[in-house]
Amino acid sequence: MDRLTAEAKLSALIRENRFTIAVIFPLVGALLFVAGHEAWLPAWLARNPVLIIFGTLVMRSPLVAGLVPEIDRRAGIALVVLAVYTYAIEFVGVTTGIPYGEFHYQLELGPMLFGTVPAGLPVFFFPLVLNSYLLCLLLLGPRADSRLARVTASLVVVLVIDLVLDPAAVALGFWAYDGGGVYYGVPLSNYRGWVLSGAVAVGLVELGFDWRALRTRLDGCEFMLDDMVSFVILWGAMNAYFGNWIPVLIALFLFAGLRRIDRFDFAVARSARGTPR
Template sequence: MAEVSPTFNRQRVERAFDAMVRENRSLFGIVVPTVGVAMLLASTESILPALLSFDSSLILIGVVAMRLPLIAGLLPLIDRKAATALVVLAVYSYGIEYVGITTGVPYGQFSYGVDLGPLLFSKVPLGLPIFFIPIVANCCLLWLLLLDERPDRTFIWSSIIAVIGMDLILDPAAVALGFWSYSGGLYYGVPISNYLGWIVSATVAVVIFNWGFEQTAVLERLHHCEFMLDSLTAFVIFWGTINAYLGHLLPVAITGLFGLGLMKVDRFIPHSIYQFKLKR
């Protein structure tokens, strides 16, 4: 019997993964975040039974489901260098979070209020990279499409600003829901120190991601993989809806800018599905 090469096996898995995500775009990018919003708000309003309210397993399952399009999109691009970059990003996310929660540097003093699963060193959620890395990756991918063949410097600075913008959306809602809390802050209960810290984190993370993933290859994959930014659509729906419910007008406006960016590059799911069907 002829031996099946590892390369062939990997390509077969990648094609199957692509097909599964492509056939379920609306599920991962629209249905899951919508259900997630409903369950979190029901937890906040004490409507859900205590057994389900802010359940860490359900939260992690929902987050992973929303990340599947990004994982499938990046998978064919992961060589040794890209894998190294992802490992470094994961280690960095653990390290900076541990320092932050232990010392208050660089984000400001904060503490977790909701169980986000098993803890590393009894302080940092083990699933942290699945929260942190997609924020960086989605911002880089969106700006690669928006800027296309602009100089690297423009892409890097734009991506850093976008990462900070995503945290301007995420943190106010997360604090209001009780995921974590600060001692106080001017921006919906979030201190300015948090965003000064995110300038550092975003810069380090974007540089690492850009080092690990070759821009030309990523851009080519983006042009042929219509679902690669669907996890960003999920982010827009999820956190945009929660902020709207909470009356956080500025985060909602920033979320709208991300939505406009997705529409401009034909990656907002309803419009994207229609456009790619026309191209076929």
């Protein structure tokens, strides 16, 4: 099977299962997180790292299928550099408290490199940056012609996404900040750190990919941002469960952005075969 055939088969699989991937998986994930948090599940199953990684990979599949055709040598190098950078800054962050503030993982999210950093970290981190960049290419419209606008807007969305993610992850006990924090247990230093890490990550995406080709791909791949739909449902639901209402409102704001650019229609997704745009 050649690359084009494999890409076509993967896209068809995603398109035929959009609702399951983008809606059912995050809802089931939220229910499992709640059940694990409330000790309704046996210890081996509650917050099981294998299930977490599996579910995350499934929800990431629309992004992967949409992005793969645009990965050439330059983009591949950028992604490798981004992976190395992701591990490096996370290791420094955990061991020194720079740049995010003192924090530590309370749950092993799969195998841990050097007993410190999750080996699957790029699976969790890459989509935050890539989805932000792709969303901004559509939201900016003609202003996307400006590199400054693309990079700045993408960095802002990365920070907004973390305003949703971190409070719920802390409440679930995925990780904790040693001194707590004013924003649902998250310190402001975390977001100062994200300005640095997010700027480097967005910069690597900007340098590695042809933004015009990505925007054209977005026009022809209706499910490419479904991973962000999954994110909004999963982490919006978890924040609602813990009563973190500001992150819930931010999640709704993100979903409104997706609706503004007509990125997800529940009725079309339920029809099993969304028509390509």
